[in-house]
Amino acid sequence: MNISEAVERISHKIEAKGASVDRQKIESRLKRLVEEFGVNVSEAERAVMSDLAREHSLTGVSGTSTELRQIGELVPGEWVTVEGKIVSLVPSISDSIAQSGIIADATGAIRFVTWARAKAPVMEYNHWYRIESAVVDEYRGAPNLKIHSGTTIEPLDKDIPVIPSFTPVKDLKPGVSSVRVKIVQDWEPLHERMLQTGLLGDESGTIKFTIWKEEGRERLEADTVYNIYYAMVDEFNGRLSLSLNTAMYIPDEGDIEVGSTETQVAGALVHIAPGSGLIKRCPVEGCNRTLSRQNYCPVHEIQPNFRYDLRVKGVLDDGKRARNILLRRDLVEELTALTLEDAVSIAENNPLGMDEVFYRIRNALLGRYFSCTGSEFDERLLANHCSILTFDPAELATLLNRAGGEGA
Amino acid sequence: MTRRQIPFEREPARRVFASEFREIRYQFKESDDEKSPTYALLPSGIRCNRLFIVGTLTEKQRQGDQNVFYRGRVVDPTGTFFIMAGSYQPEAMQQLAKIEPPAFVAVIGKPNVYETPDGSFLVSVRAESISVVDRETRDLWVLDTARETLDRLDAFGTTEDSKMAQEHYHMQPEAYRRTVYDALAQLQI
Numbered sequence: 001m002n003i004s005e006a007v008e009r010i011s012h013k014i015e016a017k018g019a020s021v022d023r024q025k026i027e028s029r030l031k032r033l034v035e036e037f038g039v040n041v042s043e044a045e046r047a048v049m050s051d052l053a054r055e056h057s058l059t060g061v062s063g064t065s066t067e068l069r070q071i072g073e074l075v076p077g078e079w080v081t082v083e084g085k086i087v088s089l090v091p092s093i094s095d096s097i098a099q100s101g102i103i104a105d106a107t108g109a110i111r112f113v114t115w116a117r118a119k120a121p122v123m124e125y126n127h128w129y130r131i132e133s134a135v136v137d138e139y140r141g142a143p144n145l146k147i148h149s150g151t152t153i154e155p156l157d158k159d160i161p162v163i164p165s166f167t168p169v170k171d172l173k174p175g176v177s178s179v180r181v182k183i184v185q186d187w188e189p190l191h192e193r194m195l196q197t198g199l200l201g202d203e204s205g206t207i208k209f210t211i212w213k214e215e216g217r218e219r220l221e222a223d224t225v226y227n228i229y230y231a232m233v234d235e236f237n238g239r240l241s242l243s244l245n246t247a248m249y250i251p252d253e254g255d256i257e258v259g260s261t262e263t264q265v266a267g268a269l270v271h272i273a274p275g276s277g278l279i280k281r282c283p284v285e286g287c288n289r290t291l292s293r294q295n296y297c298p299v300h301e302i303q304p305n306f307r308y309d310l311r312v313k314g315v316l317d318d319g320k321r322a323r324n325i326l327l328r329r330d331l332v333e334e335l336t337a338l339t340l341e342d343a344v345s346i347a348e349n350n351p352l353g354m355d356e357v358f359y360r361i362r363n364a365l366l367g368r369y370f371s372c373t374g375s376e377f378d379e380r381l382l383a384n385h386c387s388i389l390t391f392d393p394a395e396l397a398t399l400l401n402r403a404g405g406e407g408a
Numbered sequence: 409m410t411r412r413q414i415p416f417e418r419e420p421a422r423r424v425f426a427s428e429f430r431e432i433r434y435q436f437k438e439s440d441d442e443k444s445p446t447y448a449l450l451p452s453g454i455r456c457n458r459l460f461i462v463g464t465l466t467e468k469q470r471q472g473d474q475n476v477f478y479r480g481r482v483v484d485p486t487g488t489f490f491i492m493a494g495s496y497q498p499e500a501m502q503q504l505a506k507i508e509p510p511a512f513v514a515v516i517g518k519p520n521v522y523e524t525p526d527g528s529f530l531v532s533v534r535a536e537s538i539s540v541v542d543r544e545t546r547d548l549w550v551l552d553t554a555r556e557t558l559d560r561l562d563a564f565g566t567t568e569d570s571k572m573a574q575e576h577y578h579m580q581p582e583a584y585r586r587t588v589y590d591a592l593a594q595l596q597i
Contacts, residue, residue: 270516319556322418366539367514369548403589
C-alpha cells in the first residue's frame with residue numbers, strides 16, 4: 001500500500017459523494033502523518049478520510065477505504081478489508097483473545113483472531129460480516145487475520161452459502177483447507193488432552209491429523225469417508241499436520257483408495273546401532289523418551305518406574321544407498337522370535353544384562369536380507385512391515401540370461 | 409527452514425565378487441580434508457568405501473602378541489576375500505574370535521589396498537562386523553552381487569566412476585560378465 005494509491009482512493013470516495021477535493025492537499029496530509037509522525041499508511045488514510053468527511057459534512061463514508069479483497073488471495077503483511085461468513089468458532093485459549101475461528105468467502109478461508117483489547121463486537125457463527133482494516137500476519141506458517149482496535153466490523157445482511165472446494169492431500173499447504181479423506185491409521189494418543197490422532201488419506205497421499213478434546217468433538221470412525229470442512233493445516237519442523245478442531249466433518253458415501261506414501265526398500269541389514277535391543281522408556285505421559293542405563297530421562301530426570309520396549313535402529317543397504325531404519329517392538333519380535341517378556345527375563349537373569357539382548361538380536365538380524373515398507377521421517381525409514389527375503393529361482397534365471405545373453 | 413545442514417550420508421556397502429575385488433589397484437580421495445573418505449575404485453567402475461560380502465569362512469588365524477589381530481579367508485563362488493580384524497575393530501575381532509570355520513558369514517568392512525616393497529598388491533577387507541548367516545543368505549548375496557555387477561557393466565563408460573576405471577584398469581567387461589555367469593551357475597547345483 002502506498003500513498004498515491006491512498007490518495008486515489010480518498011479522492012475517489014469523496015468525488016463519489018459529489019464533493020470535490022484537492023489531491024495535493026490529500027497527499028500532503030497523508031505524507032505529513034506518514035513521514036513526520038511515523039503513522040502507517042492505512043491508519044493515515046483512515047485519519048485523512050474521516051477528517052475530510054467531516055470537513056465536507058459527508059456521511060456514509062467509512063473511515064478506512066481499503067478495497068475489498070478476496071480471502072483466498074490474502075498474504076501475510078497486508079492491511080485488508082474482507083467480507084465473509086463465519087464458518088467456525090473455536091473456544092478461546094487465552095484471556096487476551098476474545099474470539100477466534102475461521103471466516104470464508106467463495107475464494108477461500110482464513111483463520112481469524114480478535115484480540116480482547118480490540119473491543120470488537122462478537123461475531124456469530126454462520127453470519128456474514130464486513131471486516132475493515134484487519135491485518136494479515138503469519139501464525140505457524142499459515143496466514144492469519146488479526147482483528148485489532150483499529151478494525152471495524154459490520155454485520156452484513158446476506159446469506160449466501162459458501163461451498164469450499166476440496167484440496168488433494170498432497171497439495172495441502174499451511175492455512176485453512178477442506179479435504180475428503182478416510183482414516184488410515186489410528187494412533188494411541190500420547191497426551192491426555194488429545195481425543196484422537198493418526199493418519200488420514202485420500203488418493204493423493206496421507207497426512208497426520210489431531211483432534212483435541214473439546215465439548216461436542218467426536219472421533220472419526222474407521223472405514224468411513226469424511227468430508228472435512230475448514231481444518232487447519234499446520235507446519236511443524238517442516239512437516240504438515242491437520243488439526244480438526246476448527247473443522248466440521250461429515251461422513252459421506254463412497255470409498256477412497258488411499259494413495260500410498262510408503263517407501264519400500266530391500267537390502268542387507270549392515271549395521272545395528274547402539275540403542276537397539278531392549279530399552280527403557282520414560283513413563284511420564286506424553287514423554288516416552290529413551291532413558292539412559294541409569295534410568296535418566298533428559299527431561300524428567302530419574303524415572304525408576306520405566307517401561308521396557310524393544311527396537312532396532314539399523315542401516316538397510318541395497319548396495320547403492322545406505323538407509324537408516326527403525327524397527328518397532330512388533331517387528332523386532334516377529335523377525336527375531338524374541339518377545340519383549342523373554343528379553344526382559346534375559347536382561348534380568350544374565351550377567352551381561354541388556355547387552356545380551358542386543359547381541360542376540362544382532363546375531364539374528366545382522367548381515368541378512370530384508371524387504372521393508374514404511375514412511376520416511378528425518379532421513380529414517382520407520383518400518384511398518386518387514387520380511388526376510390527368500391531365494392527366488394526366477395531371479396536366478398533372469399540374471400543368468402542377463403549375464404550370458406551375449407556371446408557367453 | 410534453514411535448520412538442517414546437509415545430512416551425513418553413510419557410505420553404501422558395495423557388492424563385489426572376490427575375483428573383481430582382488431583386482432583393485434587404485435585408491436583416491438575426493439578432497440584433501442583429513443576426514444574425507446578414501447575410496448577404492450572397483451574395475452567395473454564404482455567407488456567403494458565399504459563392502460558387504462557373504463561367503464564361507466574357511467580359515468581363521470590369530471596373530472600378533474602385543475597387538476592381537478585376526479585374519480580370515482572368506483570364499484565366494486569366484487575366489488577368496490582376505491579379511492582382517494584388529495583392536496581398532498573390536499566388535500569384528502570379538503565376533504571372529506567366536507566363529508569356528510567352516511561357517512557362512514556376512515562381513516561388512518572397508519577395502520584395504522597395500523603395495524608391498526616388491527610391487528605386488530595385497531587387497532583385503534578390514535572388517536567392521538561379522539555375523540554367522542545361513543546358506544540362503546549366501547545365495548541371496550550371490551544374486552544381489554550378480555545384479556549389482558551387471559548393472560555396473562551395463563552402465564560402463566557412461567558414469568564418472570566408470571570413466572575413471574577405464575583410465576586405471578584394462579577392463580574387459582565381457583570377462584566380468586563371464587565371471588558373473590559362472591558364479592550364478594554354481595547356485596543351480
